[in-house]
Amino acid sequence: MKSIGVLGVGDLTEKVLRGLRRGGFSAPIYLSPRNALKAEALAKEFQCEVLDSNQAVADAADILFLGVRPESLESLARSVNIRPEHQLVSFIAGASHQEIRRLFGTANTTRSMLSYAVETNHGTVVLNPPNSDIESLLSPLGIVVPLQREEQFELATVAACVNGWFYFLLHDLHAWITEKGIDSDQSRQLILGSLGDCVAYSRLHHDKTFSELGNSISTPGTYTAQGLEVLGHHQANAAWKAACEVVLEALSAQSSEGAKK
Numbered sequence: 001m002k003s004i005g006v007l008g009v010g011d012l013t014e015k016v017l018r019g020l021r022r023g024g025f026s027a028p029i030y031l032s033p034r035n036a037l038k039a040e041a042l043a044k045e046f047q048c049e050v051l052d053s054n055q056a057v058a059d060a061a062d063i064l065f066l067g068v069r070p071e072s073l074e075s076l077a078r079s080v081n082i083r084p085e086h087q088l089v090s091f092i093a094g095a096s097h098q099e100i101r102r103l104f105g106t107a108n109t110t111r112s113m114l115s116y117a118v119e120t121n122h123g124t125v126v127l128n129p130p131n132s133d134i135e136s137l138l139s140p141l142g143i144v145v146p147l148q149r150e151e152q153f154e155l156a157t158v159a160a161c162v163n164g165w166f167y168f169l170l171h172d173l174h175a176w177i178t179e180k181g182i183d184s185d186q187s188r189q190l191i192l193g194s195l196g197d198c199v200a201y202s203r204l205h206h207d208k209t210f211s212e213l214g215n216s217i218s219t220p221g222t223y224t225a226q227g228l229e230v231l232g233h234h235q236a237n238a239a240w241k242a243a244c245e246v247v248l249e250a251l252s253a254q255s256s257e258g259a260k261k
């Protein structure tokens with residue numbers, strides 16, 4: 001098993017490491033020293049080692065996870081010299097292969113997009129390009145979706161943002177049910193159940209489109225159909241599409257700007 005070095009210990013890489021250790025990854029994990037409190041806590045809980053510098057992490061590890069925010073990428077790259085055999089896995093939204101390759105001086109780059117749910121080992125892990133080593137490394141985190149083209153990866157990043165937006169939809173629906181008279185825990189079960197049932201049923205009937213499944217439930221005269229008409233009237237889904245377009249545009253702009261520098 002190859003060792004991992006984390007350059008940029010933060011909220012996202014914390015969830016990745018939790019998922020990996022829980023999923024049985026037993027090789028050494030080395031952490032960069034910045035964000036010392038989080039790094040020390042992770043080191044204790046998940047048998048990782050905090051090293052003195054980013055370079056020490058690069059020297060010790062086979063695979064390097066890049067977990068900084070986009071604005072810190074350049075300074076991170078300046079702080080390490082990597083070996084030709086290093087594999088870089090970047091979780092940084094909007095940082096293109098071209099930019100990472102230029103900054104770190106290697107062609108061994110994989111981009112990955114995932115959500116906090118990888119901590120549960122039932123998340124979705126997007127990879128670009130497909131890479132069997134990285135796929136088997138990250139597969140304990142959940143379902144791996146390898147994408148051939150980088151433009152597809154930017155779209156997958158939008159899908160990852162949708163995951164974040166769902167929480168706010170859940171919040172509003174939960175608040176409505178609670179206000180109407182069901183206690184908070186039970187409202188939460190109802191709303192999560194509603195979403196979970198949709199996911200479970202869609203996975204079972206993977207041969208049917210989402211609209212076929214929805215139409216099979218929302219038949220004329222049903223209360224589901226009545227509510228759907230109101231959502232259509234308010235163009236509720238159009239708002240989600242508009243948000244997707246804005247994020248895709250911003251990601252594509254950031255990605256091509258970084259590649260040009």
Ligand SMILES: NC(=O)c1ccc[n+]([C@@H]2O[C@H](COP(=O)([O-])OP(=O)(O)OC[C@H]3O[C@@H](n4cnc5c(N)ncnc54)[C@H](OP(=O)(O)O)[C@@H]3O)[C@@H](O)[C@H]2O)c1
Binds near residue numbers: 054067075079093113
């Ligand atoms: N959070 C998400 O849901 C999510 C989902 C998908 C992808 N991502 C991507 O994951 C990346 C990290 O996001 P995050 O939310 O985990 O951010 P975060 O919590 O701020 O973590 C980034 C960490 O990197 C550290 N850092 C900055 N410069 C460094 C350097 N030169 N050397 C070593 N460490 C350095 C930061 O330390 P300081 O705080 O001291 O600067 C911070 O601890 C982002 O690029 C984002 O696009 C995040």
